[in-house]
């Protein structure tokens with residue numbers, strides 16, 4: 424009985440981990456627990472089906488009550504909250520109906536429940552924004568299913584969530600635009616007083632505003648004085664997150680309503696957005712992405728920012744190449760300055776003139792100075808070179824890490840002390856955590872050495 428067990432999808436540089444006996448055994452247990460979980464869910468779906476057949480509710484209200492009762496019965500037996508049962512069964516039935524290949528992969532233990540949930544949420548968005556057109560719903564969810572039913576090397580729950588997000592937005596740009604507009608109406612602020620003199624403030628605000636606030640808070644915390652007087656008048660060390668909180672407090676208490684701009688784009692200071700060429704020329708409505716991958720924007724919003732004279736901007740052109748692993752690699756970055764890269768003539772002719780606009784931008788990309796080729800004799804990466812590496816990498820370059828560039832370090836791949844150059848080829852974005860691991864020679868994919876796998880990994 425039984426089919427040979429699939430290997431976990433680890434990155435190439437970590438393949439040696441599969442021969443570590445403890446990790447091999449842990450993987451086998453992981454697969455077994457996914458298979459057991461899938462069987463458990465199937466029992467619950469069968470039970471729900473049988474109870475519905477018994478009760479035969481004629482009215483939708485009655486049907487809804489029966490379902491709630493069934494979820495409650497399951498929750499009582501398994502000892503978990505009813506809401507959790509509802510979410511688990513919703514995910515499973517969406518997956519069974521719309522994502523058959525992903526569901527099969529889960530049943531076989533090849534992908535985990537978290538991945539199924541993320542893909543099912545994406546499918547839910549596609550189904551909702553295309554309600555009434557079953558054919559389109561089928562096509563879009565099938566594309567999602569095909570893309571995510573097989574794990575890729577280095578897949579990680581965070582990177583998969585982003586890939587699902589981007590794929591859903593690309594498959595259905597109009598639906599993404601609608602969801603974006605509806606979500607703007609859910610903005611709110613709430614306060615919960617705790618028993619210890621603290622209050623939890625929650626604010627749901629447009630990402631375009633908060634992404635910029637987040638970056639500015641980090642910048643402020645990094646430069647604020649660490650020693651401050653406390654309530655008792657003693658000088659004490661103030662931690663990084665406390666400095667962020669203190670800065671925000673200052674803004675909240677001294678800020679005035681007069682500063683609020685009439686444009687949603689008013690708070691975009693410091694953020695970088697990558698807009699596909701076809702979106703700029705209006706040949707397509709492909710979404711734009713923040714350069715560090717934190718969020719995506721529908722084409723209409725990205726173009727509105729580009730064209731808004733009140734938003735201060737610096738434009739860059741990036742030329743990419745498809746790497747052997749299928750990912751896009753930035754190989755040319757040209758700084759254009761603050762003027763819209765398409766002059767008024769070309770803009771007026773769009774979208775008819777989109778081909779002309781496209782070749783004009785390509786010309787500028789090829790004739791401009793590639794700031795990725797900036798060379799410096801200094802130890803630290805600054806100026807155009809720093810900007811170029813941040814635009815190229817966006818976020819920490821360790822597999823599965825999402826730490827954005829503004830919170831990370833610029834690392835010499837071969838250290839400056841051992842002769843490494845200060846240029847783009849020898850520089851990468853690394854978060855503090857992965858920088859520390861790499862500096863001890865323990866991040867194989869990011870180190871230049873070709874050391875054999877360490878002994879502990881092979882169990883010898």
Ligand SMILES: [Zn+2]
Nearest residue numbers: 819824854857
């Ligand atoms: Zn990292």
